[in-house]
Amino acid sequence: AAMREQKGGDFELHITGVDELIATHDSIVFEACNTSFQMHLQLEPEDAVDQYNWAQLIAGPVLAATANSPLLFGKELWSETRIALFQQSIDVRNSSTLLREQHPRVTFGTRWLRQDVSEVLREDVVRFDLLLSAELDARTSMQVLDEGGIPALEALSLHNGTVYRWNRLCYGTGGDAPHIRIECRYVPSGPTILDEMANMALWTGLMCGMRDEHRLLWAKMPFRQAKANFFRAALSGPETKLNWFGRLWDTRELLERELLPLAEEGLRNVGTDRSDIRHYLGVIRQRLSTHTGSQWLTHAARALKQGYQKDITLRRATALMHTNAATGTPVGEWDPAHPDQLTGHELKLERVYQVMSTDLFTVRPEDLVDLAQRIMEWRAVHHVPVEDHRGALVGMVVMEDLTRELGSGDGPSERTVKEVMRTVLTIMGPNDAISDMPADFGPSGCIPVVHEGRLVGIVSKVDLERLGG
Structure with a gap:
């Protein structure tokens, strides 16, 4: 509710891949489609800046190797559609921000860290409004320290939990000791437990395999190269090319020649059994091939x-x-x-939406009959639904009626669809039972499917018979 109030309207999705998805909803329910396999790694304070920057750089190739979410609502979109979906499903910006630079709460980031990890935490406080509040310890962090305790930094942690960086830095306490950890949030779950373990071995190995040459990244390459790599990987997976320290690599080649050996080195550095290294990284190698x-x-x-x-x-x-x-x-x-x-x-079909076609060709009441006739000829169908400018079903043009009304005249007809369309129709809803369909589909050979007054699909007799209905 707080997010919708801040946005001032419905949440919108517009994701373009091979197909295009456009949808709206009055809540962040789209976000529920996301399932990630999160990996957390505690960082040594003196290495935290370089390790966070390194995590940002490896995100592109790791995402390319682990992509597992190409479809949403049956649409073929990005290789890892979660990246676009999560950002848009909770995006509180609106079109009025066009002339003003505003950042989404789901973000890859905007720049390298240079001095300390507080840079990213301060940026989140400055850029993003508070969404949540809670009753907190009345003592300040300094008072807790003076009393010999460890500050929980509850307000910071609460706010940090509402800013969704793909690599998120978090402060925490455990075992009576504070720590800084990085949460890797972009890797998808599945499709098997072994795949997830292999993904973890790849990421953990790379994090632990960071070399001295990978420090001070801010002086060696533009941040936008790492960010571009990430989104190219999300869009195309291992079929894309990635920029790695100024060289444009085929993604598979980059992983096989540079990053998998580095991950193996990193896992050895932390004492991982060699057979486990071969096993889990072998899963990644097989996947790339x-x-x-x-x-x-x-x-x-x-x-x-x-x-x-x-x-x-x-x-x-x-x-x-x-x-x-x-x-x-x-x-x-x-x-x-x-x-x-x-x-x-697999075909345990019970509801109309499971068998209806949603790729529809329609005409308007004011269209000429010739258009309806040509559509039926070109698409080899015997019917064309008629809808008004709001998408409401108002009739059906049937080839049998056209043949009777127009005869075999070769010249164009001046008559409109409204004059020949049928307006008394048998319709069904998408959640109606297939068993309730009438045995006789009539001359049109189809039944329109209507939801909230709008045409959403067509069930044809031919399609139903092919399914054994």
């Missing part, structure tokens, strides 16, 4: 479509993913998805 989770799922959604509607395709892909994940085999070893791998039990 075949496919990431994102690449596998993208291929699956395409290969399993076979003319089915979106919901059915997603059910098939999800069922196959679940079957593969249950074996514990990492995603890099999964066979590419193929219809022959399906059992047929």
Whole structure:
């Protein structure tokens, strides 16, 4: 509620990939689509600045190797769509900020750290309004120190928890000692536990493998190169190119030649068993030679479509993913998805939305009949829904009616759709039961699906019969 009040309206999504997703909602419910595999690492105070900067630099290649979220609501978007989704789902900015520089609460950051970690904490206090408040210890931090205690910095921690940096610095206390830790928040979960452990080995190894040459990054490369790497990786995964200290690398080559050996070195530095290093980093190497989770799922959604509607395709892909994940085999070893791998039990269809087509071609009442006729001929269908400028269904043009009304005349007709459309229609809602559909679909061979007065889909007799309905 506090975020919506600050935004002054609904939250909006507009994510463009192979497909395009545009949606609005009056709450931050879209954020619930995000599931990450967070990794935390405590930092030595004297190394914290350099280690945080290093974490920012490796974020791009690590994200490319771990991407696993290419689809949202059936739309093929980014290789790691969570990155765009999380920022937009809780973005409290609005169009009135166009002329004023304002930053999203979900952020990669704007610059390297130079002196100490308080730089990023101060920036968050300065840039972002308070969203939450709580009853706090009345004593100041200095009073707690004077009394021999360890300050909890509750106000800072509470505010820090409402600023969602992909690499977030946090202050904490544990075991009667304060610490600074970094939270790596951009890595996705899944698709198997072994994949998650391998991702952790890669990131932890790189963090622990930072060399002296990786210090003082602010003097060696622009911050925007690291930021650009991150978003290129989110968009295209390992299929992109990344800038690494002035050289443009193929992402797979960068990981295999530079970063995986460095991760191996880092894991050895902290005493990790050599067999574990080979095992977990081997999962990453295998993934780079075949496919990431994102690449596998993208291929699956395409290969399993076979003319089915979106919901059915997603059910098939999800069922196959679940079957593969249950074996514990990492995603890099999964066979590419193929219809022959399906059992047929995936199509447990009960609701209309599961079988309706949402890729619709419509006309307006004032359009000429010739347009409706051409659409039906070009799309090889016997019907065209008619909707008004608000998207409300107002009728249906049926080929049988056009043939009867217009005959076989070759000349263009001046008649409008409104004159020939049917206005008495059988309609259903997206959540209605498929079993409640009428046996007779009528001359149009279809049933419009309407939600809150708007046309949202079409169920055709042909599609239903192909599914065994």
